[in-house]
Amino acid sequence: MALGTLQNVGPLHGHEIRRIAEVTSVSSWGGVSVGALYRELRTMDEGGLVESVRTEQVGRRPARTVYRITSSGEGELRDLREQAVTQVHHGTDPFGVALLFTRTSELPTLLDLLERRREAVLTMRNDIESESRALREAGQIGPLDAAMFRRRVMQLDADLLWQDELDRTIAETVAAEQLVGEELPTGGTTGPTTEVSP
Numbered sequence: 001m002a003l004g005t006l007q008n009v010g011p012l013h014g015h016e017i018r019r020i021a022e023v024t025s026v027s028s029w030g031g032v033s034v035g036a037l038y039r040e041l042r043t044m045d046e047g048g049l050v051e052s053v054r055t056e057q058v059g060r061r062p063a064r065t066v067y068r069i070t071s072s073g074e075g076e077l078r079d080l081r082e083q084a085v086t087q088v089h090h091g092t093d094p095f096g097v098a099l100l101f102t103r104t105s106e107l108p109t110l111l112d113l114l115e116r117r118r119e120a121v122l123t124m125r126n127d128i129e130s131e132s133r134a135l136r137e138a139g140q141i142g143p144l145d146a147a148m149f150r151r152r153v154m155q156l157d158a159d160l161l162w163q164d165e166l167d168r169t170i171a172e173t174v175a176a177e178q179l180v181g182e183e184l185p186t187g188g189t190t191g192p193t194t195e196v197s198p
Helices: 002-009 014-024 026-030 034-046 071-086 094-100 104-137 143-183
Strands: 050-056 064-069
Touching (some): 002 034, 002 064, 034 050
Antiparallel strands (some): 050 064
16 A cells, blocks of 8 residues: 555655555455554565655654655555455454354344344445545546446446345245244154164
């Protein structure tokens, strides 16, 4: 993110890069740790990926170092971009773990939780779409930025469609379990009444 910003915009100090990160909300959707930005800039400076152009100080504010990307930094950026674009990344999935280890008897409760999740996903989807529209109308983002917003909206739309299927699967499973329970004779058992030798 920092190298790409310096390549696209030109020399900047850390606060300006941080503001760009905050405007694009890259920490929430891109996994970028904005809090580590200044440390990363110093590390990249030591590694020759960026270099200090000058130091600026306005009034009593702390002095700010302005960085620019070096030719080594541009090579590193090309490598990082190639990895990011060509490799498919899968992160941790606590939601998947929760589903995998849910007992059948807990499925009615799970349906209630999934409804809350649906509302959260829908809210996130609409917020992202609204933010993208506002940034486009203000001329603050270009076509690639808009495409990334659109990708996230489409991912959330797909998640909602998948959840529709999951809801149907759970409802069918719950109905089947209830049917099996109704078919059992009163006071009956679910297993054999005689011992079976191994």
